Amino acid sequence: MKPIQVGLLGFGTVGAGVAKVLVRNAEEIGRRAGRAIEVKRVGVRNIDKARTAAPSGTELSFGDDMRAVVDDPEVDIVCELIGGTELAKELVLRAIANRKHVVTANKALLAIHGNEIFAAAQKAGVMVNFEAAVAGGIPIIKALREGLTANRIEWIAGIINGTSNFILSDMRDTGASFADALAQAQKLGYAEADPTFDIEGHDAAHKLTILAAIAFGIPMQFEKAYLEGISTLSRDDIRYAEELGYRIKLLGITKRKPNGIELRVHPTLVPAKRIIANVEGVMNAVVVQGDAVGQTLYSGRGAGAEPTASAVVADLVDVTRLLTADPEHRVPHLAFQPDRLVDLPILPISEVETSYYLRLKAHDQTGVMADVTRILADLSISIDAMMQKEPAEGEKIVDIIILTHVAKEHRVDSAIARIESLPTIAGRLTKLRLENLDK
Amino acid sequence: MKPIQVGLLGFGTVGAGVAKVLVRNAEEIGRRAGRAIEVKRVGVRNIDKARTAAPSGTELSFGDDMRAVVDDPEVDIVCELIGGTELAKELVLRAIANRKHVVTANKALLAIHGNEIFAAAQKAGVMVNFEAAVAGGIPIIKALREGLTANRIEWIAGIINGTSNFILSDMRDTGASFADALAQAQKLGYAEADPTFDIEGHDAAHKLTILAAIAFGIPMQFEKAYLEGISTLSRDDIRYAEELGYRIKLLGITKRKPNGIELRVHPTLVPAKRIIANVEGVMNAVVVQGDAVGQTLYSGRGAGAEPTASAVVADLVDVTRLLTADPEHRVPHLAFQPDRLVDLPILPISEVETSYYLRLKAHDQTGVMADVTRILADLSISIDAMMQKEPAEGEKIVDIIILTHVAKEHRVDSAIARIESLPTIAGRLTKLRLENLDK
CATH class of the missing domain: 3.30.70.260 (ACT domain)
Structure with missing residues (x-):
């Protein structure tokens, strides 16, 4: 069967990660998806820069016309990794109009323009998958959209910004001030030169907006989210909280109340004995309270090239399975296609x-x-x-x-x-x- | 659209939980699935006993002919919750032969007869879903089959037997002996009168066999799993481990090695700082190491009526979505059907x-x-x-x-x-x- 052809938009950290994972795990992914997945072409702003980022062993076709990628009739899935909300929106809507399935890691795009994008996709009969938009490699979108469908979701609370969590962990561990911890995060590459977006809660609020929408079945309403960041947090408060048996985490919280939905990002004291209080450094974790399942927790790396690529590629496999097998055979019983199981010996x-x-x-x-x-x-x-x-x-x-x-x-x-x-x-x-x- | 008709086999704790959740969350589930899900009939051994277990507000049709449920032409999905491996196998294969989709929570059945059952289902073009078979309400099967498909899975380690974890937590917390902790677990309903199956690792090994198969794409090979339980564990070892910075957990571990697959259940020392070491009581947790995503962890309730029902009903929704919408609209973008979003106010x-x-x-x-x-x-x-x-x-x-x-x-x-x-x-x-x- 002809390999699925992916058109990549953007080739930064995540784009290069996606290309790398698709090549390195091609055999494994093919056994799972029932079909090979190939990057047909890559649209970038700067071709020379992209070429130097290309993983060895890949021969990628780079071009600087993003629209050409979206319009290419041989591209089955458009994978949007350029970030931002303007060009990304135009390209995603154009891909949908061209009846291409879309995979995106762009939380800002969805939190702000998601309603319009999903309506267009619904009409065009294409999928827009976005597992990588929240909590990187942790399959929390799948858990909420498919794994917990029996439940009335009561609330969700998540550490969904690794930069902030790293800074808070560092302040607690070393007694550093916010400024020093931020400098350390920047030194280690965990924080941008302008860290506002992460430390003031915007990034977390984008992700929380998406989680709330799929938890409660409400439209995206990013503009109504309450945001409070960690930049004014003092060492004293971290220490006092500790003395009282609490940790301070930047949580995104969304909660169903009789009169509406709470949607808020702010530093939060959490009892130190809770698992989520012990999720440290750049790790992410999301706690979901459902009426039937009770509390479930999902943790892992929320950012980085390969953790994010893990979610993007899983979305590509999802679409590939849909385009390949009969619907009832979409997901093979044992995850791998039945004719591609291997009989590895079980060691004594x-x-x-x-x-x-x-x-x-x-x-x-x-x-x-x-x-x-x-x-x-x-x-x-x-x-x-x-x-x-x-x-x-x-x-x-x-x-x-x-x-x-x-x-x-x-x-x-x-x-x-x-x-x-x-x-x-x-x-x-x-x-x-x-x-x-x-x- | 006509509601999806479910034929329930068995009406113990989980069966009653499924009926209860389907009724209580009918509106929410219908909005997600795109169609109502109803229990058409229930096959049980003892009708009178089952009637007393039926949740109030439900009017269920009980019968003591299990085969009649499986043969009912109006039943779309057979939901097997009787446990055991003989009658369950017969009924599941018969349901498949009748081209009905199957949802089961039966880990022993799949660990022992899974290869045969899946081959039959593949041939008949039906789905056999089994999210509830491992770790109760935690959607770990979905995470492995769909969420982590980009990864070469390196290993999985899980606390997948709540009874044993409760006993180990109790021994550590209170200094109780194994016998006393077991008695306590029995008193609280966390352990059976004959606890062998849980405490000697059989139950965990069934679940681990399933996890290994979907992680590595290998057939079920329960007979090759290594089992060692917790009944001979001494208080001294728990205390010494603690002094050295470790906790003892009954882990199911499966690992890819150059020469084959490790598949083993045994008490295991784990560094106390690991999140999984801090999963206490009847909670379950599974850690998955993938080459791209790194480590992800999933925790929650691994047993009990509603946590297990949560997974069973999610499987029912999965099948219902498949039988209802076009494949590309199978999972709605925002988890709920686009015409059934609600505009709950976001609270200031x-x-x-x-x-x-x-x-x-x-x-x-x-x-x-x-x-x-x-x-x-x-x-x-x-x-x-x-x-x-x-x-x-x-x-x-x-x-x-x-x-x-x-x-x-x-x-x-x-x-x-x-x-x-x-x-x-x-x-x-x-x-x-x-x-x-x-x-």
């Missing part, structure tokens, strides 16, 4: 690699540790941490706890057998597995 | 109700507190907590922090204006909003 537990927690009971005498560590070293199992507990009053047996680095399970089992045969060891070892879950 | 910030953090600078003299509290009381703003900081050496101005209960913003603003006019108050008050996010 002896071949599993992880870290280990080992607890041994040893007679409290010299040489035990030396024996144990030698056995581990002989089997190339390296030790991450070790702790010896004092024996209880009158006891002669001590607990020794060892954390290992990553090792194959059968090696660890061999070590355990050898350790258990030492005369200084009492009884059986306890073995538990340990996962850092860091990457 | 003065009408917003929340709790408040107020910081005032006061001259350190008697009577200040009395004045401030009287102003708040006059405006019916009740105080949740109050904290006075000692003045710095040589200073005469003290910081006073007040947390209020929920109040309307315009009342709080009035109070602030009055407080600021007190002669004992220095400068402006700081006002921050506070959200408990508890329900």
Whole structure:
């Protein structure tokens, strides 16, 4: 089957990320979508600059006529990543008029012109997908539009601006002032030279407007959102909040009330024990309260080239599946097309690699540790941490706890057998597995 | 348009929950699905027992012939909630043969017979949806099948058995033994009289088998999963792990390795600072590591009548949308059908109700507190907590922090204006909003 042809508008961080992910994961994506997805052409303002940003291994066709991309009869999906609300609106409406499906990451565009764009798309019979517009790679739009459809949504509260969350985390962690934390964020590339848009809540309010619309079935009403940023927040308040058991987060909150909908972005004290209070740095998180499901939380990276590309490409796959299979086979049961499952072997537990927690009971005498560590070293199992507990009053047996680095399970089992045969060891070892879950 | 007719098989906790949610949220669900969804008939083993479980306000047609439900030509979707693997398999395959779409919450059925069931469904051109089979109301299946399709999934780690997580949380919190924590879970209805299935990891392994299949595009291979439960876990290990900075969780882990796939359920030490380590009680959480998106986390209630019903009904809406609209209009842009948006007013910030953090600078003299509290009381703003900081050496101005209960913003603003006019108050008050996010 002919690959789906994508016309990219814009080739900044996200555009380059989309091109990269489509190439790197082409096989995996094709198995899922039932069809290859290719970038047919890219419309940019500056061709030379775009060429230098193109990922190696890609041969992209760049041009500086954006309208030509939208008008190209061979383009199936227009992917709008130029940002801004004027040219983007014109191009998106033109793509829709040309009966092309649209994927966009542009929250400002949708929060401000969404009603008009969706009406046009509805009429033209095309899809406008926008998973990347809110919370980057976290599939929160899909969760709300499809995953939680049984629920009357009561409220949504989200950390939906990574820049602000980074600054607030930094102020709390290091006691920095707002100005210093902002400078740090700028140094690390998490904040723009002019950070207004992020720190004063505009970006969060765009995203919140979209969340509110799909949660409650109301039109986009960005102009009615209440905005308050973090630039006037003092270190004292962060510290006092902490003393009282709270964290301060820039939250976007939308809530159903008997007389209407609350739609507001502002610094908010949240009990420190809530999971969302512990979402730090540039991470995003959204909490949704539904009447049937209760509270669900979604967290992950809300910005950056590949996290955003993850959402954009998922939208491309969504459209591709629609254009490819019969509707009832749109999403394959096991996510991948049934004729493209692979029979990867399931590894036996002896071949599993992880870290280990080992607890041994040893007679409290010299040489035990030396024996144990030698056995581990002989089997190339390296030790991450070790702790010896004092024996209880009158006891002669001590607990020794060892954390290992990553090792194959059968090696660890061999070590355990050898350790258990030492005369200084009492009884059986306890073995538990340990996962850092860091990457 | 004629309502979609659902044939329910089974009317236990989840079945009754589905009936209840469909009735209670009928208007909201219809606006989203584009069509009403009705339970046409219910097949149960014991009609009298089922009748007593029927939610008030519903008039359900119960019968004890399950096959008659599956064979009813007017039933569009068969919703299998009887559990078990033998009769459930027969009925699901029969429904598929009758070209009915199927929604099931049955993880054991899919983990063991999924390959056969999906092959039959693919051939017959029907959908088998199973969002409720893993992690209850959390839309993790949708996230993996549709939201993260851009990614090469590296691994998944999940707390996917609420019973075990409750027991582990209780052991850690109270220092209880496994036996005592289990007894407590049974008392609260979180564990069965025979808890083997939950505490020995079978249930988690069923769910993990499904997650692995859709993450990696491999057939279901439950028989190759490694299982280790929590019944032999000692209090000592929980305490030692804590001392070393870890929490012990029963995790289902599946990981892509060069030589195959790891598929394992066992108690696992996880760094205490990870969000998943802080998911307590009966809550579920799943972490997915994708190559583009990085780490995303999904948490919520993994069991219970309505959380599970939330996922079942979302699946029903999915099928209903497919049977109702043109494919490209399957999911409305704003989640609700465009002709069924409502124009709920967005409330001005003065009408917003929340709790408040107020910081005032006061001259350190008697009577200040009395004045401030009287102003708040006059405006019916009740105080949740109050904290006075000692003045710095040589200073005469003290910081006073007040947390209020929920109040309307315009009342709080009035109070602030009055407080600021007190002669004992220095400068402006700081006002921050506070959200408990508890329900």
